[in-house]
Structure formats: structure tokens, C-alpha cells
Amino acid sequence: MKIVVIGGTGLIGSKLVKRLQSKGHEVLAASPNSGVNTITGEGLADALKGAQIVVDVANSPSFEDNAVMEFFQTSGKNLLAAEAAAGVQHHIALSVVGTERLQDSGYFRAKLAQEKLIKESAVPYSLVHSTQFFEFMGSIAQSGTQGQEVHISPALIQPISSEDVADAMADVVLGSPVNGTVEIAGPESGRLSDLVSVYLKQVKDTRKVVIDAKSKYFGVELDDKSLMPAAGARIGSVKFSEWVKTASPPQAH
Secondary structure, eight states, X not given: OEEEEETTTSHHHHHHHHHHHHTTOEEEEEOGGGTOOTTTOTTHHHHHTTOSEEEEOOOOSOOXXXXXXXXXXXXXXXXXXHHHHHTOOEEEEEEETTGGGOTTSHXXXXXXXXXXXXXXXXXXXXXXXEOOBGGGHHHHHHHTEETTEEEEOOOEEXXXXXXHHHHHHHHHHTSOOOSSEEEEEOSOOEEHHHHHHHHHHHTTOXXXXXXXXXXXXXXXXXXXTTTOOOTTOEEOSOOHHHHGGGOOOOOOO
16 A cells, blocks of 8 residues: 655654554655655655555644744645545544644644645545654743743643654554544643653753743643543553653754
């Protein structure tokens, strides 16, 4: 079976490609670097030729409100039109638990617009809503940094490892379209401020975490329901308390 993974060289995409290839499928990791551009449409038709399944795990290079909306709408329209023309039988997209509750954020408004396009398309689909990845604790800390302080919301969160995300995505990809949403989350919940504090201590970062309920997450204030999955979510196996022991500081670019 031919499967095209849009964003197939990123954190989740690269892990997903390996899992699908190990099961014997023909997998194309599509990205602008490989000549497939969902914004311009370059290479899309050729990439999708003969593909039964398309997975979209790409993310916007800019999180500025207008830029991120333009990215997800343009990319979504181009991709879904090319899929319909190619006869693709299943479209899978990775999105975020709580997207519909976080509409004060430009990023989450753009993700909801992407989901709307998918639902209105003729292509059968599955949406995977994931909680935040363990691997992004460093960038969350960075976003709340003010001098030597890190202002972080104490909202509840149930983060997940990228390995568990890739496992769940592989299962959805190889299953039948649900024409709805699957939620995935890690096995442990905790306060975002506590988890960031544990992470910073592990990587020997001396910044001090300041609990700040007004601190924004992608431009929106959180409460204890904002980022938490509903009952029935698929739960991963990797615990944050175990993962953080192996965590290293984000690489400088």
C-alpha cells in the first residue's frame, strides 16, 4: 500500500514513516525539501499518484496569526483537492486536544479551520487530537521566559511522548477512516508549571518557574479543562516521570 506522509521528516513524521515502512508499506516522506510543497502545489499530483492513504503531520513555519491561518487553509485546500483527484481513500491529520476550546488563539483558530476543510472534503478522514508532546517542554518554557523567570500556567495537562504519538498514528493510518476524532494522551496528568519545573531542573536550567494563571499558552489563557482529554482517549505507555530522566536541553539553531 502506498502511503504519503506530509511533513514526513519532522519529529512525528519521521517516526511514523519508519513504523509504516517496517510493516512493508511503500511510504513517501513528503516535504518541500523532497520537492513536494502543499502551499505552492509543487509535486503534489506526482507524489499522490497511486497513493491510498495520506497523512498530514506538517506544521506552519510561522505561528503569527495571519501566517498560520494562511498556511493551514492553503495547504489544506491544495492537499485535499489533490487527494480527491488521485482517488485517495483515507486522509489522516494530526491536531490538538482542546483545539475547539482554545479559539482565542490564532494558532488554534487555524487548526480548527484546517479540520473544517477536512470534514467538508469528499475524502474519508480520521482526525487525531493529541495532548502536548513531552519534547516541547523546553519551547513552552522559552515562550514564558521573562529574564531569569519562566511564567507558566498551573493548568492541568496530560502530555504524551512522541513515540506514543507515532504508535497511535500508525494504528489510525492502517485502520478504517473514523470520519471523526480520536484523542490520545499520556498516562500521567500534572500541572503544566510543575512539569516545566521538573524538566528545567533535569536539564540543569537555572531559570525559576513562576506560577502565573494569566500566562498565555499559544496566546490563550488556560484552565484545568483546556488541554485535558475526554474519557475514552487512547492512553500511551511512556510516563513523563520516566522520560524526563533522559531529557536534554533543546539544541540551539
